[in-house]
Amino acid sequence: MADAPAKRGIPRVELPADVRRDTLAVREGLPPSAWGENSEALFLTSSFVQPDAASAAARFANEEEAFIYSRFSNPTVTMFERRLAALEGAQACIGTASGMSAILLLGMALLKAGDHVICSRSVFGSTIMLFGREFAKFGVETTFVSQTDPDDWRRALKPNTKLLFAESPTNPLTEVCDIRALAQVAHEAGALLAVDNCFCSPALQRPIEYGADLVVHSGTKYLDGQGRVIAGAVCGPEQLINDKFVPVMRSAGMSLSPFNAWVVLKGLETLSIRMQAQGDRALQLAGWLEQQPQVARVFYPGLRSHPQHELAMAQQSGSGGAVVSFTVKSTDATGARKNAFHVIDQTQVCSITANLGDTKSTITHPASTSHGRLTEDQRQAAGITQGLIRVAVGLDDVQDLKADLLRGLAGLDSL
Known part of the structure; x- marks a missing residue:
């Protein structure tokens, strides 16, 4: 090859051809x-x-x-x-x-x-x-x-x-x-x-x-x-x-x-078992969030309410993944941002960080973090509203995660 150091000649691990x-x-x-x-x-x-x-x-x-x-x-x-x-x-x-x-x-x-x-x-x-x-x-x-x-x-x-x-x-x-x-x-x-x-x-x-x-x-x-x-x-x-x-x-x-x-x-080496365990927790948390009166909508492919649920289950195996997003109820964008920040700030278990994929559950406000550099028109086109919260579910006990989010959700009624 003209400019590409090929690696085919470097020895390979000897494994049976049909290993899973x-x-x-x-x-x-x-x-x-x-x-x-x-x-x-x-x-x-x-x-x-x-x-x-x-x-x-x-x-x-x-x-x-x-x-x-x-x-x-x-x-x-x-x-x-x-x-x-x-x-x-x-x-x-x-x-x-x-x-x-x-x-x-x-x-x-x-x-x-x-x-x-x-x-x-x-x-x-x-x-x-x-x-x-x-x-x-x-x-x-x-x-x-x-x-x-x-x-x-x-x-x-x-x-x-x-x-x-x-x-x-x-x-x-x-x-x-x-x-x-x-x-x-x-x-x-x-x-x-x-x-x-x-x-x-x-x-x-x-x-x-x-x-x-x-x-x-x-x-x-x-x-x-x-x-x-x-x-x-x-x-x-x-x-x-x-x-x-x-x-x-x-x-x-x-x-x-x-x-x-x-x-x-x-x-x-532990990817498969982590994804299965975190996906199981995410599905439980997503189902619970759908039942909360302060939550307007939950986004999770493992839920039947997800618009592409059937497609996701056909393309993905095991679960809908470990990321759950949801919007809190509000009357306007200003109130939505205030409510989302309140829910996030009341957490004591979730880590407030825009990273995801950790064994520690993380929580973030996408409109002001991962999508904060976009214009408001770009955010609206992508569906990133001020009331949106993303939770990347880790290996924390799901009951602790529910209690963590409930601290903030329950307080929205008094705001």
Whole structure:
């Protein structure tokens, strides 16, 4: 390959061909070193010593496959990439410094001035800013459309459309897109479909099975699972990753650190059981919230009241995920914000932070945090109202979470 250090020649773990996903989550990666460690090794080194000058020249020219420099090739990062690719059912994966740098890499690898992107208007606020403002500086146009209407995506197509980008479920309203339908729209137009799988993770959903070309992750969230490090990744076809993504990584260096890769690698070992346990708690909390008189609406794919409930249950396995959003009742936007802040401020168990995916339950006001940089028109288009609260359910006892929210909800009557 012209500028891509391929990794196919690096030895693989010897596993039976038919091992299942939970086994891959604890076994896939690299073989142990000569010391025979059972827990994956952490390679904290910036560079790798070559045996001689000729070998160094051949390896830098990609004539030989070997680790060279940790900006673009490191054993610990490779272990994480292989494991996540296996869990997603993808041929390859490339790790990045954060979830947003994964989307930045996606754009830099696939887009150029004059290209057109179609993106859900319901995605994470920073994603809207990246496509709508930062990529626009370099001549890439983005059209934002309804998350849930494939015809809206089709109507937005242009001859220069190269990429369709969606989250499913979205942050924070948990809207679910029909991945198979969007893949058909993209492929009929000769474009690629990328799906941000942050909320579900491969434990609950594998977009490639429904036709997505690329899967984007913020490893900061459920892949790590304990709020420890920042990480990201893109999964997809091996040729596309090696030909398009690795050269950009080699030049631009939005690299995943080996330490962070190791932390997320170990987090993947418990991903399945964490997602199941947190999803079970989220479903209980969502059902309880629907019964509270101070709550106007609950957003959770596992509830039958969710507009895309059947689609979510068809695409996702096990649960509706671990994120529950709800709006508090109010008479106007000012009152809605005041009420939402009151509920949040009365919590004593939930952590008030915009991060999610932790074993500790977190609570936030999206309109002033994750989507705070958007204009009010953009927030309204995305459905982000001032009365909206997002709870990312962790492993806290669900009865304690109910009591925590009730402290604030019960007090709304006296405001």
